[in-house]
Amino acid sequence: MALLRLDALGPGGPYRTQAKEVIRDVSGRPVAELSMVPRLYVRRALAALRRAEALPPDERTAALAEAARLFATGTIDGLSVERYEHAVARVSGLPLSVVRQTTGTLATGLAGAYGFACQARPRGSRDASTAAGTARWIRRGDVLSALVAGNHPGVHSQWVEALALGYRLAVRPSRREPLSAHRLVTALHEAGFGTDHVVLLPTDHSTADELVAGGDLAIVYGDDTVLDKYRSATTVLPHGPGRVKILVTADTDYTRHLDTIVDSIAAQAGAACVNATAVFVEGDPAPLAEAIAGRLATLPSLPPEHAEAALPVRPLDEARNLEKYVHSEAAGATARLGGDTIAADLGDGSAVLRPAVFQVDRADAPQTRLEMPFPCVWIAPWSRSDGLAPLRDTLTLTALTSDRDLVTRLLDEPTIRNLHVGDHPTHILTPGLPHDGYLGEFLMRSKTFTTTEPATI
Amino acid sequence: MAAPLVNADALVKTDRSRLIHPHLPGAAADRIIMVEGSGCRLRDAHGREYLDATGGLMLAHVGHGRREMVEAAAGQMGKLEYFSSFHEFSNEPSIQLADRLIGLAPAAMDRVYFTSGGAEAVDAALRMARLYHHRRGQGERTWVLARHLGYHGVTYGGGAATGMPMFHQGFGPMMPNVRHLTPPLPFHPEMYDGEDVTEYCLRELRETIEEIGAENIAVMIGEPILGVAGVVEPPADYWPRVRELLSAHGILLILDEVITAFGRTGHWFVSERLGVTPDFIVTAKGLTSGYFPMGALLVADHVVDVVTRDEGVVGGYTYSGHATGCAVALRNLDILEHENLLAAATGIGDHLGDRLRRLEELPFVGQVRQFGLMLGIELTQDPDTGEPLSAEWVPPLVRERAGVIVRNNPNTVLLSPPLVMSREEADRVVDAVSDVLTEYAAKPRGRRSAAAPAPSVLDTPWDRPPSMPDLLAAAMDWHFGPKTGSRFWLERARTLDFDPRKDVRTEADLALFPNVVDELRDARVEDLVPRGYGDGPIPLDIFESGGTTGAPKRVVWLPDLHERLTSWHSSVLDDRGVPRGVNWLTIGPSGPHLFAPTSRTLAHLRGGVPFTIDLDPRWVKKCVAEGRAEETKRYLAHILDQVGAILRSQDVGVVFTTPPLLEAMAGDEELSELINRKVRTLIWGGSSMNLDTRALLRAEVFPDAQLLGFYGSTMVGGGMYERAGLADDEPSTFDPPHPFISLRVVDPDTGKPVPYGERGQVVMNHISRSMLLPNNLERDTALRRPAAEHSGGDAVADIQPVRTFDGTTVIEGVY
Structure with a gap:
C-alpha cells in the first residue's frame, strides 16, 4: 500500500510540512507520513479558531450526523472504511474486530453528540428568556484544545461533544495512531464544519504545551505525571490511567460472574481505560486467579488484521520491553499466567501481548495500580479491614456484592467515578450516562439571564 | 574564502620574472592573478573575490563564466576550429555573423571585415579609407584627422590616431599625416575661449581642412562618445555637423565604436542614436564579450563598392x-x-548614474557622467578652474576595502561593468566608490594625494580577507610574540606541547590548541588584551557568554575588532539588499552581550537610529530550568509590550531579534501588522530556526519583509549570515567570515570532522589581532556542509543545541 500522506488540517486546509513523522505498523513497515506543525502554526491556527463563528446549533447537529455517516461508511481521502480499519489495526495493534466495533461506536457518538453533551445540562437551564430571568447554559470559552491519546480510537467520541456545544476545536492526534483523528476531522470538514471550526494539529511534545496554553480549555490524556501537572488547573481536564477494578465480596459466588470478570479484563484487547486491571477478592483469591488465568490462556495469538484476533500486537522490541517491565514489577507476586512469557513473536517483527495474571498477597500491593495496554490483571485479597482505600482512584468499579451498606459507601466515594453493582462488565458504556463525569460539566456553566425583551434573544 | 586552487605565491614570482604587463611600472610588485569568474564576480589565486565594475577593459558584456559561450566555442572547435578567410575561403560562422551584424548596424553598412581586435580594425579602416581614395584616383588623400584624448588602440596606425601623448612619447616617429583636433568636452568650457563647444570644434575642423587641403585628407576618426577620456558625450549637434562638413569635402568618417557598440550604451550602435552615419564602424570588445579576441570593421556600401573591386582589399x-x-x-x-x-x-546604468551623481556634492568631484553602462567620475583640484585631480588612488582603495574593481584615467574614475550586473551589485559598487570618495573629502587636504598605507594582514578588512596561512602566520607571531601577545596566551604557551609560531600553519593545526573557554570564566580581562596594543588607555568592552549554571565566560572586545566586524556585517547586509538609512529595532540581550552592541553600531553605520529592547537571557534560562513557565510567559509579554510601543510610534526598517521572539511577534496580530507595514528586513539570530517556521514566516506572516538568519557566538566574537537563495526545504546554512572566523563540524568523541551532510558538533575558531580563540567546542550541533564558493573551512546547516554539555542539561533556544 502506498504511504498515506497525513497532512495537518489547518484553518487554511491541508498543510504539509517539512517536518514529518513516519507512522509504522506493528511490524515496522511505514504506513503513513504525518506532517508535524511548528509552534507558530499552532498559534496562528488557534487565532483563526478564535476568530471563527460557531455554526448554529441545528446546523451543527446536522453536520455531526453527516460526519458520522461519512466516517462510518464513506471513502475519505481515498481511504474506504475497510482500508481505514485495516490500517488502524495494523498501526495500533488492536484487533480488527475492536477497530470495527469502535467505528460504529464513534459514529453513534458523533451523530448523538449534541444529545449526549446535553445530558450534563442543569435541569434549571432554559433556552427561552423571560423577564423573570432564566438560567442559561453557556460555554466557558470558545476554543478547546484536545490532546488525544492513541491507545484506542474510541477516545475521539469525547471531544466531538465540545464541537456539538459550539466550541472550536484544536485536536492534537496521537503520533502512535493519528489515522482515526485525521479521518474524523476530515469527515467533519466534509460534513460542513469549517476548516476554522476544527483543526488537526500534529505536534511534538514541546509544542503540545502551546496548544494547552492557547486554548480557553483543554483536554489532555496521559499518565500520573500529566495528572499531577494539571491537577490544580481549572481550565485543563486531564485524563489519566483508568485503574479499573472489580471487587468480589465473600457473599458472592465468583464462578457465576467469571464471564463478566474475564470480559472486563480482556474485551477490547485489554487496551481500553475501562478494562479491569485489578480484582479484589474477599477471601482466598487463588481460585479466582487460576480460573481467570485458565480462561485467558485460551485466547489465540494472531496478527491484528485476523478476524479472530483478540489480543493486542506491538512491535517485537516494544512487546519484549513491556514483558520485561511487567516481570520486574511482578517481583514477589505469584504468576498465574504470563510468568514466563508475555510477548508471543509473530515472526514479522511484531508480537502479540498475551494475557498476564498475577496474584499479590495484600490489598494495598502497589501492583494493583499498574495499568498495562493488554490484558494484565492483579488479583489481590481484600478484607473489610482494608476498607475502601485500595478501591479508590478508580474510573470504574464493578462490585460483585450484595452488601448494600458497602454499595452505599462505594457510591459516595468521590474517587470512584463510575460504579456498577452486579454482573456488569467494567467496560460497559451506556449512551447518555457519564464516562468520567459528563464532559459538559467541564465545558459549560450556568448564567442567569434576565431581559425585558424575551422574544429577541 | 576557499583555499587557493593554485600556488599563488609561485605564480606571482613567475609572473614578475616572465611577463611584461601593459601599463605596469617596473617597481610594482603587486600582482592579482585572476583564476575564475562568474557574472560580475571574479576570484584571484589567493581565493579573494572581487566585484568587476570594469568589464576588464570595458567588455565582458554577458558576464564572466558563461557556460553557453564555452559550449559555443567547444562546439565550433569540434567541427572546424579555424581556416583561413583569405582569398575565396570562408566558413559558416563568419558568414552568419557578418549577416547578423549588418542586420543590426545602421542602414548604410554593407559588409564586414573581421580582425583580431579593435586596434587592428582601426588600422584596417585607415588603410581602407586611403585605398578608397586611391582607387578613385585621389591617392594624395592620405591625411587622417583625429582628436586629442581620443583612443583608438596602440597599433601603428591606431596609435598614431590616438590622441594621448603618453602613447607617442618614446616610440619614435608615429605614422605621418595625422592631425589631432580639439574634442568636444562640454564640462570644460575653459577650453573653448567662451565659444560654443560645437562652433569651436567645427571652426577648428574647417580651418584644418582649409590648412591641409581637403584634397589631401582621407578620413576623420573619432569615438562617438569619448570612452577612455572620461565618458564624454558631445553636444547633440556635434556629430551631425561634423559629418556634414566632412561629406562636403569628400572626407570619410570612421566612428570607433569599440567601446560603445553591442549594448554598452543601451544600443547596438550609438552612432545612430547620435544622428550620424559614418563610412566605417569599428567594433570589438562587446562583439564577443571577451570570450574570443576579435574585432569587426563594418563598411558602408559606397566604400565597399570601391575597395572590393579590382584586386580587392590587399592585406588581412x-x-x-x-x-x-x-x-x-x-x-x-x-x-x-x-x-x-x-x-x-x-x-x-541609470541607477548607478542617479546614485553616483550625488557625489557631485563633494568639492573635488567635478562631474559624474553616465551613458548606459559607461560612467565617469571626473575629479578636479578646483571646480572653478577645472584643474584635474589625479584619480589613480581611487581604484586600489576601492578594491582593497570593498573588493570592487574600478579603473581610472588620469583624473576620472571609470566604471563599465558587465551588462548583467544586478541592482544589488550596482549598489555595492556605488557604496564602495562613495565610501572612498566621501572619506577623502573628510580628510585634511594635505593627505589627499597620499597613497593609502598597505595594511598588514591582521588589519585587512573582513570582507577582503587574506589567506588562512597568511593570517595564521601573522596572528601566531602577534599573539605569541613576547612584546605583543597577551599575558593569557603567553602564560598558556608554556604549557603547550607545540610552538604556535612554528607549528600552526593551517586551519587544521588550530586543533592542536586546547579549548580554553572554561578558563575565560575567571581570567582577568586585562590579561586578555594583547600587549602589542600598548600601555595607553583602550576603551574595552567585555562581553559574556553563559552564566546560568556557572560563572560566565568573558571575552575582551577591542575597538578595532568592533570596527572591522561591524564593517564586515554592513557589507554583507549591503550584499543582501538590506536597506540603509532606516532605523533598527533590536530585541535581544543588551547587557554584557555582543548582540545588541553590534546591532547598535550597525544601525549607526548604516544611517539609522538604533532602538533597543533588552532581554536578560540568564533570567529566562533560569525560569525555564526551574519550570517557571508562567514567569517566562509574563516576561515575554513584557517584552512584546515594549516592541509594540516602539513599532506603534517610530519608523523601523530593520528588526534584529531571536527566533523565539520573532515567532512570538508573528503570533501577535497587532505586532505582525505593524511589522508588515513598516519593517523591510527581519534578522533573526541566536538559536535554531525550524524549517517549517521559517517557511511560514516567509510566505504567510511576513511576506513582504526580507528574512535573514544569523548564527553567531560571543565566544568567537561574531557570526555569520544565512546563505542566500535557500529553498523552503533547505535548512538555514551559514558560511563564516573565513578565515577570521572558521568552523569545523566534528564528532565530539574523536574530534574528527564528520562527513559532509552529517550532523556533528560545531567547533569555532577566531583569529584576529585583538582575539585568538581557537578550537572552541560550541554547544551546538549542525549538519556539515561544504563552504560557499570562495570561502573556506566548513559551512554549517540546521543548527540545533546539544542536549547536554559536560553532563549539564543545556537550555538553549529560549531567546
Missing part, C-alpha cells in the same frame, strides 16, 4: 573570420538579445 590578418571566434560572437549576440541586456544596461 591571420585570424580574420576565425570560425571559433565567429561562433562565440554569434552566441554572445544571442545572449545580449535574449536576456534583454541592452535594456538592462540602460536600467542599471
Whole structure:
C-alpha cells in the first residue's frame, strides 16, 4: 500500500510540512507520513479558531450526523472504511474486530453528540428568556484544545461533544495512531464544519504545551505525571490511567460472574481505560486467579488484521520491553499466567501481548495500580479491614456484592467515578450516562439571564 | 574564502620574472592573478573575490563564466576550429555573423571585415579609407584627422590616431599625416575661449581642412562618445555637423565604436542614436564579450563598392573570420538579445548614474557622467578652474576595502561593468566608490594625494580577507610574540606541547590548541588584551557568554575588532539588499552581550537610529530550568509590550531579534501588522530556526519583509549570515567570515570532522589581532556542509543545541 500522506488540517486546509513523522505498523513497515506543525502554526491556527463563528446549533447537529455517516461508511481521502480499519489495526495493534466495533461506536457518538453533551445540562437551564430571568447554559470559552491519546480510537467520541456545544476545536492526534483523528476531522470538514471550526494539529511534545496554553480549555490524556501537572488547573481536564477494578465480596459466588470478570479484563484487547486491571477478592483469591488465568490462556495469538484476533500486537522490541517491565514489577507476586512469557513473536517483527495474571498477597500491593495496554490483571485479597482505600482512584468499579451498606459507601466515594453493582462488565458504556463525569460539566456553566425583551434573544 | 586552487605565491614570482604587463611600472610588485569568474564576480589565486565594475577593459558584456559561450566555442572547435578567410575561403560562422551584424548596424553598412581586435580594425579602416581614395584616383588623400584624448588602440596606425601623448612619447616617429583636433568636452568650457563647444570644434575642423587641403585628407576618426577620456558625450549637434562638413569635402568618417557598440550604451550602435552615419564602424570588445579576441570593421556600401573591386582589399590578418571566434560572437549576440541586456544596461546604468551623481556634492568631484553602462567620475583640484585631480588612488582603495574593481584615467574614475550586473551589485559598487570618495573629502587636504598605507594582514578588512596561512602566520607571531601577545596566551604557551609560531600553519593545526573557554570564566580581562596594543588607555568592552549554571565566560572586545566586524556585517547586509538609512529595532540581550552592541553600531553605520529592547537571557534560562513557565510567559509579554510601543510610534526598517521572539511577534496580530507595514528586513539570530517556521514566516506572516538568519557566538566574537537563495526545504546554512572566523563540524568523541551532510558538533575558531580563540567546542550541533564558493573551512546547516554539555542539561533556544 502506498504511504498515506497525513497532512495537518489547518484553518487554511491541508498543510504539509517539512517536518514529518513516519507512522509504522506493528511490524515496522511505514504506513503513513504525518506532517508535524511548528509552534507558530499552532498559534496562528488557534487565532483563526478564535476568530471563527460557531455554526448554529441545528446546523451543527446536522453536520455531526453527516460526519458520522461519512466516517462510518464513506471513502475519505481515498481511504474506504475497510482500508481505514485495516490500517488502524495494523498501526495500533488492536484487533480488527475492536477497530470495527469502535467505528460504529464513534459514529453513534458523533451523530448523538449534541444529545449526549446535553445530558450534563442543569435541569434549571432554559433556552427561552423571560423577564423573570432564566438560567442559561453557556460555554466557558470558545476554543478547546484536545490532546488525544492513541491507545484506542474510541477516545475521539469525547471531544466531538465540545464541537456539538459550539466550541472550536484544536485536536492534537496521537503520533502512535493519528489515522482515526485525521479521518474524523476530515469527515467533519466534509460534513460542513469549517476548516476554522476544527483543526488537526500534529505536534511534538514541546509544542503540545502551546496548544494547552492557547486554548480557553483543554483536554489532555496521559499518565500520573500529566495528572499531577494539571491537577490544580481549572481550565485543563486531564485524563489519566483508568485503574479499573472489580471487587468480589465473600457473599458472592465468583464462578457465576467469571464471564463478566474475564470480559472486563480482556474485551477490547485489554487496551481500553475501562478494562479491569485489578480484582479484589474477599477471601482466598487463588481460585479466582487460576480460573481467570485458565480462561485467558485460551485466547489465540494472531496478527491484528485476523478476524479472530483478540489480543493486542506491538512491535517485537516494544512487546519484549513491556514483558520485561511487567516481570520486574511482578517481583514477589505469584504468576498465574504470563510468568514466563508475555510477548508471543509473530515472526514479522511484531508480537502479540498475551494475557498476564498475577496474584499479590495484600490489598494495598502497589501492583494493583499498574495499568498495562493488554490484558494484565492483579488479583489481590481484600478484607473489610482494608476498607475502601485500595478501591479508590478508580474510573470504574464493578462490585460483585450484595452488601448494600458497602454499595452505599462505594457510591459516595468521590474517587470512584463510575460504579456498577452486579454482573456488569467494567467496560460497559451506556449512551447518555457519564464516562468520567459528563464532559459538559467541564465545558459549560450556568448564567442567569434576565431581559425585558424575551422574544429577541 | 576557499583555499587557493593554485600556488599563488609561485605564480606571482613567475609572473614578475616572465611577463611584461601593459601599463605596469617596473617597481610594482603587486600582482592579482585572476583564476575564475562568474557574472560580475571574479576570484584571484589567493581565493579573494572581487566585484568587476570594469568589464576588464570595458567588455565582458554577458558576464564572466558563461557556460553557453564555452559550449559555443567547444562546439565550433569540434567541427572546424579555424581556416583561413583569405582569398575565396570562408566558413559558416563568419558568414552568419557578418549577416547578423549588418542586420543590426545602421542602414548604410554593407559588409564586414573581421580582425583580431579593435586596434587592428582601426588600422584596417585607415588603410581602407586611403585605398578608397586611391582607387578613385585621389591617392594624395592620405591625411587622417583625429582628436586629442581620443583612443583608438596602440597599433601603428591606431596609435598614431590616438590622441594621448603618453602613447607617442618614446616610440619614435608615429605614422605621418595625422592631425589631432580639439574634442568636444562640454564640462570644460575653459577650453573653448567662451565659444560654443560645437562652433569651436567645427571652426577648428574647417580651418584644418582649409590648412591641409581637403584634397589631401582621407578620413576623420573619432569615438562617438569619448570612452577612455572620461565618458564624454558631445553636444547633440556635434556629430551631425561634423559629418556634414566632412561629406562636403569628400572626407570619410570612421566612428570607433569599440567601446560603445553591442549594448554598452543601451544600443547596438550609438552612432545612430547620435544622428550620424559614418563610412566605417569599428567594433570589438562587446562583439564577443571577451570570450574570443576579435574585432569587426563594418563598411558602408559606397566604400565597399570601391575597395572590393579590382584586386580587392590587399592585406588581412591571420585570424580574420576565425570560425571559433565567429561562433562565440554569434552566441554572445544571442545572449545580449535574449536576456534583454541592452535594456538592462540602460536600467542599471541609470541607477548607478542617479546614485553616483550625488557625489557631485563633494568639492573635488567635478562631474559624474553616465551613458548606459559607461560612467565617469571626473575629479578636479578646483571646480572653478577645472584643474584635474589625479584619480589613480581611487581604484586600489576601492578594491582593497570593498573588493570592487574600478579603473581610472588620469583624473576620472571609470566604471563599465558587465551588462548583467544586478541592482544589488550596482549598489555595492556605488557604496564602495562613495565610501572612498566621501572619506577623502573628510580628510585634511594635505593627505589627499597620499597613497593609502598597505595594511598588514591582521588589519585587512573582513570582507577582503587574506589567506588562512597568511593570517595564521601573522596572528601566531602577534599573539605569541613576547612584546605583543597577551599575558593569557603567553602564560598558556608554556604549557603547550607545540610552538604556535612554528607549528600552526593551517586551519587544521588550530586543533592542536586546547579549548580554553572554561578558563575565560575567571581570567582577568586585562590579561586578555594583547600587549602589542600598548600601555595607553583602550576603551574595552567585555562581553559574556553563559552564566546560568556557572560563572560566565568573558571575552575582551577591542575597538578595532568592533570596527572591522561591524564593517564586515554592513557589507554583507549591503550584499543582501538590506536597506540603509532606516532605523533598527533590536530585541535581544543588551547587557554584557555582543548582540545588541553590534546591532547598535550597525544601525549607526548604516544611517539609522538604533532602538533597543533588552532581554536578560540568564533570567529566562533560569525560569525555564526551574519550570517557571508562567514567569517566562509574563516576561515575554513584557517584552512584546515594549516592541509594540516602539513599532506603534517610530519608523523601523530593520528588526534584529531571536527566533523565539520573532515567532512570538508573528503570533501577535497587532505586532505582525505593524511589522508588515513598516519593517523591510527581519534578522533573526541566536538559536535554531525550524524549517517549517521559517517557511511560514516567509510566505504567510511576513511576506513582504526580507528574512535573514544569523548564527553567531560571543565566544568567537561574531557570526555569520544565512546563505542566500535557500529553498523552503533547505535548512538555514551559514558560511563564516573565513578565515577570521572558521568552523569545523566534528564528532565530539574523536574530534574528527564528520562527513559532509552529517550532523556533528560545531567547533569555532577566531583569529584576529585583538582575539585568538581557537578550537572552541560550541554547544551546538549542525549538519556539515561544504563552504560557499570562495570561502573556506566548513559551512554549517540546521543548527540545533546539544542536549547536554559536560553532563549539564543545556537550555538553549529560549531567546
